Amino acid sequence: MAVEAVPVRIGILGMGTVGQGTVRVLQRNAGEISRRVGREIKVVHAAVRNPARLQGLRLDARISADPWAVVRDPEVDVLVEVMGGTGLARDLLLEAISRGKHVVTANKALLAEQGNAIFSAAQQQGVMVAFEAAVAGAIPIIKAIREGLAGNRIHWLAGIINGTSNYILTQMYREGWTFSRALAMAQELGYAEADPGLDVDGGDAAHKITLMASIAFGIPVDSFHCHVEGIRHLEAEDVAFAAELGYRIKLLGIARRRPEGVELRVHPALVPASHLLASVEGPFNAILVDSDAAGQSLYYGRGAGGDPTASAVVADLVDVARTMTADPSNRVPHLAFQPDALSNLPILPMGDVESAYYLRIRAENRPGVLAQVATVLAEHGISIEALIQRERASAESVPVVLLLHRCREGSLDEALGRISALPVVHPSVLRLRVESLAEG
Secondary structure (H helix, E strand, O other), X not given: OOOEEEEEEEEEEOOOHHHXXXXXXXXXXXXXXXXXXXXXXXXXXXXXXOHHHHOOOOOOOEEEOOHHHHHOOOOOOEEEEOOOOOOHHHHHHHHHHHOOOEEEEOOHHHHHHHHHHHHHHHHHHOOOEEOHHHOXXXXXXXXXXXXXXXXXXXEEEEEEOOHHHHHHHHHHHHOOOOHHHHHHHHHHHOOOOOOOHHHHOOHHHHHHHHHHHHHHHOOOOOOOOOEEOOOOOOOHHHHHHXXXXXXXXXXXXXXXXXXXXXXXXXXXXXXXXXXHHHHOOOOEEEEEEEEOOOEEEEEEEEOOOHHHHHHHHHHHHHHHHHHOOOOHHHOOOOOOOOHHHOOOOOEOOHHHOEEEEXXXXXXXXXXXXXXXXXXXXXXXXXXXXXXXXXXXXXXXXXXXXXXXXXXXXXXXXXHHHHHHOOOOEOOOOEEEEEOOOOOO
């Protein structure tokens, strides 16, 4: 097949790790990409604050310090945004869309917070916004949910979608390290930023699960109502207790469809040690999707980094290039469902969620404490499945670990309020959810 002479012309905002990785992938695999698309994909304009960063990068393109110059360049057909942020990036994307340019972005925060407005603008202009790189790096989870499972009714999805937190939890399990020590090592290895808050406090995972929930269930993007908990409060003993009970602790993003609404949550959870997700270690990501016809399918790979994310950016460029001349009404919708067919299912409050639970209680080292706790739980209809109680002769307080049967979270909240008020119990009770991740 002859390659068409007219290339697809790309402008890039941001020439950091991902931007430079995108250029290298386009150059290294130029022949394969041209064979797939039918014409060349060529970078013609790039915005970078410090051109010295491009030393060693073979880039035959205009270089501008001003990103608006790239957006307004009439020779740019597709804008790639890998600069990050939610203020300037939003304005640049909306301007590019208003000028009829297609957009590829890795900006999960921007889409999770303002995606509805961006997708609506793109729909009105008849252009595409592709965002595979915004979720789980090289794992093609957006395409899998939006296209590969298009014939399915998706029940739920759950994923390890933040590599920094997963590395920390892996080290806490493997080495018995504290959270602080594991975080310091993650920063030394480059897995964590100097300010790791977005990762370890759950915000990064919340952005990703919000986008996946929208395309899985056909609902507007709504990160505001996503329940978010991080892993800072976990102690090494919690990881050890979970292992003793047959579980591993993972930071999960979970989206579940229910008749009355959608559960949308990010939090650490106990996963059975025998489950595939429990074996996902280090900086890797994995997403489990449960649907009616396909059953469960697992997607695993590198969730971050220059080349993995660049791989997803280039995949989006190939998709955009293939369909640029197609009638907009025949393209795959941004959120998988036709814009006028999105559901108004609400995001459910956590009080309505049902789960099994792990409790770690610090109580005074005296007889009868467990009986008092069990009485409060029973009065709220909550039963105990298993317990670990460490007797320490000289200690004033001891940890008591309870594994609870499935119950409504609102009922447990009420019980924990009473338990924390008991004179024999320290008020800082740790509650983690237990996810079986079974089919159905």
